[in-house]
Every structure is written in C-alpha cells, then in structure tokens.
Amino acid sequence: MKHALAALLAAVSLAVLGCGSTEALDAEELPPPEDAVSQMAVCTAQCAYGPAVSCSGTSCSSTDNHGVTCDGMFTACPPVPNNCPGNLPACDDIEGATCPRSGIETQCCRVDSITTCACFGISTSPRRWLCLN
Incomplete structure (x- = not known):
C-alpha cells in the first residue's frame, strides 16, 4: 500500500510540474484587452x-x-514676421483689441510695411482697433 501511495504522489507531482510554472504572467506578456x-x-x-x-x-x-x-x-x-523698422507692434496683435477712446490712431507693422490703426466705437460698447491694409 505504501508503494502505491508513493507512486500516486509521484505521478501527481510530475503532472503538476509538467504543466509549467504557477507564477502569474507579467503584464507585458499579456495581450491588451480589446477595448484598451x-x-x-x-x-x-x-x-x-x-x-x-x-x-x-x-x-x-x-x-x-x-x-x-x-x-x-x-x-x-x-x-507673423515683423520686418518693419523700430519696435512697432504687429497689426495682427492689436487689430480687434480694445482701445481707450474713439478717434485716436497708432501705427503697426503688417509683415513688411507700416500701416495705421484707428480706434472706433461708441461709448456704450467697447471700442476696438481697426487697421488699414
């Protein structure tokens, strides 16, 4: 009986060992889930x-x-390239921005030429810079 029990234990042990490691697989070895x-x-x-x-x-x-x-x-x-002389702001930076009061003008640089912007608007709405092309 002892020999039969030993043989049975040996067979079960070999079967378990033959199935490979019981360690969990690393995450990098697993394929990603379909939704990931x-x-x-x-x-x-x-x-x-x-x-x-x-x-x-x-x-x-x-x-x-x-x-x-x-x-x-x-x-x-x-x-926007600024090829104008001096430290004039780019027209694209000030056009449409709010300005202090209607009627005043300032100069700006549009790529490589100097142009003028004027402040337009009424007192009940924000006044904005409008630059000439």
Whole structure:
C-alpha cells in the first residue's frame, strides 16, 4: 500500500510540474484587452506665415493659422514676421483689441510695411482697433 501511495504522489507531482510554472504572467506578456487598443490620430494646421504644423497622438485638434494640440501639448504656427523698422507692434496683435477712446490712431507693422490703426466705437460698447491694409 505504501508503494502505491508513493507512486500516486509521484505521478501527481510530475503532472503538476509538467504543466509549467504557477507564477502569474507579467503584464507585458499579456495581450491588451480589446477595448484598451487605441488608435493614433494625426492633425495638421495650415499656417499663413510658414510651413504647416502637425502632430500625432491618441487625441488631437487643429485650428488653421493658430496651431495643433495632441494629447494636451500645443504646437503653434510660426509667428507673423515683423520686418518693419523700430519696435512697432504687429497689426495682427492689436487689430480687434480694445482701445481707450474713439478717434485716436497708432501705427503697426503688417509683415513688411507700416500701416495705421484707428480706434472706433461708441461709448456704450467697447471700442476696438481697426487697421488699414
């Protein structure tokens, strides 16, 4: 009887050992669940003063002449070149911005030429800069 019990224990032990390790598999060895597979998205924004900007990620958005955002990281279009003399502001930076009072004027730089902006509006609404082309 002792020999039969020893033989049975030996057979069970060999069967368990023959099945491989009982350790859990590492996460990197497991395939991802079907709902966890993500796809990459690519976004591109056209830029008025330079090459288009692009990025890729699991989520993205783009706005022409402004830039792209991928996975929360923003990439801006190249800035408007300012080839005017002096420290004139770019017209794109001030046009449409609020101004102190109607009738005043200021100069700005539109790429490579100096132009004039005038403050327009009535007292009951915000006055805004309007720049000539």
